[in-house]
Amino acid sequence: NNLMAAQMTNAHRRFLQVLMSNGITERSEARKLHQHCCETDKVYYAHDKLDDFISIINSHLQPLFMQIRKGISEDDGRAHYAVVNLAETEVTKMASDYTEIELELFRKTMDLIILSENGFASSTDILNLADQLKTKKMKKKEAEQVLKVFVEDKWLSEKNGEYTLHTRCIIEMEQYILSNYQDVARKCNICHSLAIQSQVCESCGIGMHLRCVRKYFRGQAEPRCPKCNEFWSYDTP
Amino acid sequence: QVSELVQFLLVKDQKKIPIKRADMLKNVIREYRNAYAEIVRRADRILQEVFGLQLVEIDTKRHIYILINNLPHAEGQHLCRGKEKEVMGLLLVILSFIFMKGNSVKDSEFSPKPPSLYPHFSFSLTPHFPGALWEFLHLLRVYPGKQHSVFGDVRKLVTEEFVRQKYLETTPIPLTDPPEFKFQWGPRAEKETSKKDVL
Numbered sequence: 001n002n003l004m005a006a007q008m009t010n011a012h013r014r015f016l017q018v019l020m021s022n023g024i025t026e027r028s029e030a031r032k033l034h035q036h037c038c039e040t041d042k043v044y045y046a047h048d049k050l051d052d053f054i055s056i057i058n059s060h061l062q063p064l065f066m067q068i069r070k071g072i073s074e075d076d077g078r079a080h081y082a083v084v085n086l087a088e089t090e091v092t093k094m095a096s097d098y099t100e101i102e103l104e105l106f107r108k109t110m111d112l113i114i115l116s117e118n119g120f121a122s123s124t125d126i127l128n129l130a131d132q133l134k135t136k137k138m139k140k141k142e143a144e145q146v147l148k149v150f151v152e153d154k155w156l157s158e159k160n161g162e163y164t165l166h167t168r169c170i171i172e173m174e175q176y177i178l179s180n181y182q183d184v185a186r187k188c189n190i191c192h193s194l195a196i197q198s199q200v201c202e203s204c205g206i207g208m209h210l211r212c213v214r215k216y217f218r219g220q221a222e223p224r225c226p227k228c229n230e231f232w233s234y235d236t237p
Numbered sequence: 238q239v240s241e242l243v244q245f246l247l248v249k250d251q252k253k254i255p256i257k258r259a260d261m262l263k264n265v266i267r268e269y270r271n272a273y274a275e276i277v278r279r280a281d282r283i284l285q286e287v288f289g290l291q292l293v294e295i296d297t298k299r300h301i302y303i304l305i306n307n308l309p310h311a312e313g314q315h316l317c318r319g320k321e322k323e324v325m326g327l328l329l330v331i332l333s334f335i336f337m338k339g340n341s342v343k344d345s346e347f348s349p350k351p352p353s354l355y356p357h358f359s360f361s362l363t364p365h366f367p368g369a370l371w372e373f374l375h376l377l378r379v380y381p382g383k384q385h386s387v388f389g390d391v392r393k394l395v396t397e398e399f400v401r402q403k404y405l406e407t408t409p410i411p412l413t414d415p416p417e418f419k420f421q422w423g424p425r426a427e428k429e430t431s432k433k434d435v436l
Contacts, residue, residue, distance in 0.1 A: 008286060008287060010289060010308050010309070013287070013288055013289030013307075013308060014289065014308050016287070016288060016289075017288060017289060017290075017306070017308070020247070020251075021251070040309075041308075041309075057287075060286070060287045061287065063240065064240045064243055064244070064283070064287070065240060066244075085244065087240075096248045096249075096251075096252075097252075
């Protein structure tokens with residue numbers, strides 16, 4: 001395969017550097033960045049070849065157990081890119097940025113979110129957790145601050161006082177979540193990737209992303225579960 | 238081991254923390270100490286080839302390293318997000334000022350007046366004496382005592398952050414009492430920025 005032997009150019013390196021410093025990059029931004037890098041480093045630019053461009057980088061990242069990975073935002077359905085560490089056995093990327101106690105709060109928050117019906121944890125529930133941390137108790141004020149930082153750093157996103165996992169977190173930690181929450185974490189019945197915010201069938205328990213539900217039930221007068229055929233009782237998003 | 242070291246260095250570099258050899262040995266290389274030099278060499282090669290970064294020793298006595306960016310400087314908003322662009326802009330301005338004042342400026346708000354050879358003339362003729370950094374930054378409405386809308390605590394940014402990241406170096410001026418300090422380019426600035434970029 002030609003692509004695998006392709007050399008990295010400065011354009012590829014520059015693209016990778018920016019992706020890493022951004023944390024998460026939305027697809028249209030990534031397209032612009034692709035163009036900018038090729039122009040800056042005078043490399044041949046084909047506007048529809050972003051995926052090939054990324055594949056070349058990925059072939060060089062593979063021996064390092066890293067990858068540029070694409071994920072779909074559960075909020076707006078847009079594609080985003082992030083640089084992921086595949087060898088992670090725990091939340092190692094965050095480990096260097098936060099203290100022990102902050103990491104514990106994050107892990108417990110993630111528990112709440114993944115175990116929840118709708119993929120959200122209320123700020124009240126999270127703040128109650130702060131009291132029960134093993135490492136050291138955290139005051140509510142402090143926990144509020146830490147949550148704010150998690151949102152700024154794009155590990156969590158907040159809506160109406162409720163918190164869910166940011167797209168960045170989902171892309172970067174999908175493997176970790178699927179292996180550590182094996183019995184609880186849901187995979188969408190339609191697209192088979194991790195679903196945090198989902199609608200769940202009341203009869204057979206399968207889950208689907210909100211965007212996948214919308215697509216699947218489009219135009220159907222009577223929405224029915226794709227697996228067990230029971231009437232789908234939720235409102236189509 | 239090599240890929241672990243690469244990860245380790247990338248993480249430290251994200252925060253621009255200089256890396257001590259002792260940390261590399263303890264956290265990553267561990268029992269493979271004999272192969273240290275080889276592992277580091279290979280990690281450096283991968284950093285250059287894949288990421289366009291280079292491992293550089295900035296303190297040969299205490300064995301401290303930083304990762305510098307090998308890629309040629311580019312214009313454009315893509316490289317810095319949000320505040321970073323302005324912070325880098327401020328840094329560049331400070332670096333140019335230091336360069337043009339003969340590579341060293343005083344950490345103070347007032348330029349010393351050169352002893353007047355011609356006491357009849359009251360204006361000072363530059364650039365004999367190092368100018369004062371904060372006097373210059375006043376022209377840009379950046380004040381060490383005041384919280385800046387973009388940079389926040391500017392004094393902290395310049396004297397602590399920029400120094401910690403090795404962009405600036407601060408040394409005491411000999412024979413001053415109380416001790417006064419001067420700013421010069423730090424090793425990261427030396428390696429990453431050409432004097433040409435700055436003009």
